Amino acid sequence: MPHPSLSAVADLAARQLPDTLAQLDRYLAIPAISCDESHFADVRRLAAAIRDDLEALGLDGARVLELEGALPCVAAEWMRAGEDAPTVLIYGHLDLQPVERENWNTDPHVPTTIGDRLYARGSADDMGGWVSHMGAIRAWLEEGGELPCNVRLIIEGEEEIGSPNLERFMDAYPEAFEADVMVLTDCENPSPDVPGLTVSLRGLVEIELTCEALSADVHSGLWGGMVPDVSIALVRLISRLTDEDGRMKVGRVEVPEAWRAEAWRVPLDEPTIREGAHIVDGVAPLPHRDIPPAEWMWRQPSITVVATTLPTLANKKNALRRKASAILSIRLAPNQSAESMFAAVEQALTTEPPAGVKVSLAMAGWAGEGWLYEPKGPAFDAVDRAYEATWGERPVQVGVGGSIPFVALFGRRFGDLPLILNGVMDPRTTAHGPNESLHLGIFAKAVAANVHLLAELAALGKHGVKG
Ligand SMILES: [Zn+2]
Incomplete structure (x- = not known):
């Protein structure tokens, strides 16, 4: 058989879209919720179904990887493109977030198409992601019996639940992760028309702030006006960390001007923010102050009060309390350390505390690392060409405001390889929330982009792809 032509493969992938979506529907009907023991059997059932389908597709070594105390990964490969061809590892995950059924308009495990969106838990996070690669691989194999490069698939x-065993899988099955370039497909596009390439994550640190003033609660009618109220001191201390808009002002970082200029391309306008963040009428998003919203959400630290011991309605009494605490959850800029943030917060809050209360700080919960990546070199030029051919424009660099443990892990273990983070989510996906959905136009373009991406990466050769 002659080598299949790129346009013939892309045409076939487009004609097969209904089948590819039908396959996605079958997977979405399995409630593979990894945080719930009662669904572990579903996770395993789905893993077995995917393995069988990858084998039927013509991939080699389709297998379920197991480790003691872990839910499985599915692996498969096609390594027949020869030693000079690059090996592309494609990563996705098969497990799902839990669902609160009462908040869904449709059954979360019965995929339902309404307009241009497919509603189901996992439709975009992340089954649509790796199924879009399966659609591309299938078209290559059916059109000409071969892939243009070597491919490995890992589906976690x-x-x-935070990829607690992924590094153990990397250690136990190193050959399943061996590659020259990696495509990690679990990320978002800024809109159905603008593709995204994810290049940063924020880190996270939780700090417990405590104010203490008295050795016992005392009557406010007796002592109010003469002794400190720790609740007020706590609130005033927290407000020291923020500017007039309520944004974290301690620990802000410099962002390169070139990046900032590009960040205005990200279509995060007021209606998008309003809808995505469920802002009620009469309330506005924070003013951007001539800094792109993308920078505020992805490149600068932010603070959220996630717990307090302030008096509640249920335990209301006319007393000055002896002590009050809050847990401050601080998202870190991508290259900011938890230690440096802790030091900056401690300095700001322990200097001349309000009303002379005793202030103490401690690390609470976990601290997660961020990630900042510079997508440069031939593999990313290949990405630009694949997206220009299928979406009509190169992807815009985007970040993630939260942390994704598997990305930080791949960054640490394979940071010397090109890491291409793409996906099929968009701002209306509501991953992890109710009514999760996949935009079908994005899915079709993702399948086409994946068809092209394999050809573009193949053309660089095994050594050329690393730049
Ligand atoms: Zn995901």
Whole structure:
């Protein structure tokens, strides 16, 4: 058989879209929720179904990887393109977030198409992601019996619980992860028309702030006006960390001007923010102050009060309390350390505390690393060409405001390889929330972009792809 032509493969992938979506529907009907023991059997059932389908597709070595105490990963490969061809590893995850059924308009495990969107838990996070690669691989194999390069697939079963065993899988099955370039497909596009390439994550640190003034609660009618109220001191201390808009002002970082200029391309306008963040009428998003919203959400630290011991309605009494605490959850800029943020917060809050209360700070919960990546070199030029051919424009660089443990892990283990982070989510996906959905136009373009991406990466050769 002659080598299949790129346009013939792309045409076939487009004609097969209904079949590819039908396959996605079958997977979405399995509630593979990894945080819930009662669904572990579903995770395993789905893993077995995917393995069988990858084998039927013509991939080699389709297998379920197991480790003691872990939910499985599915692996498969096609390594027949020869030693001079690059090996592309494609990562996705098969497990799902739990669902609160009462908040869904449709059954979360019965895929339902309404307008241009497919509603189901996992439709975009992340089954649509790796199924879009399956659609591309299938078209290549059916059109000409071969892929243009070597391909490995890894589909994880524990991403939604923070990938606690993924590094153990990397250690136990190193050959399953061996590659020259990696495509990690679990990320978002800024809109159905603008593709995204994810290049940063924020880190996270939780700090417990405590104010203490008295050795016992005392009557406010007796002592009010003469002794400190720790609740007020706590609130005033927290407000020291923020500017007039309520944004974190301690620990802000410099962002390169070139990046900032590009960040205005990200279509995060007021209606998008309003809808995505469920802002009620009469309330506005924070003013951008001539800094792109993308920078505020992805490149600068932010603070959220996630717990307090302030008096509640249920335990209301006419007393000055002895002590008050809050847990401050601080998202870190991508290249900011938890230690440097802690030091900056401690300095700001322990200097001349309000009303002379005793202030103490401690690390609470976990601290997660961020990630900042510079997508440069031939592999990313290949990405630009694949997206220009299928979406009509190169992807815009985007970040993630939260942390994704598997990305930080791949960054640490394979940071010397090109890491291409793409996906099929968009701002209306509501991953992890109710009514999760996949935009069908994005899915079709993702399949086409994946067809092209394999050809573009193949053309660089095994050594050329690393730049
Ligand atoms: Zn995901």
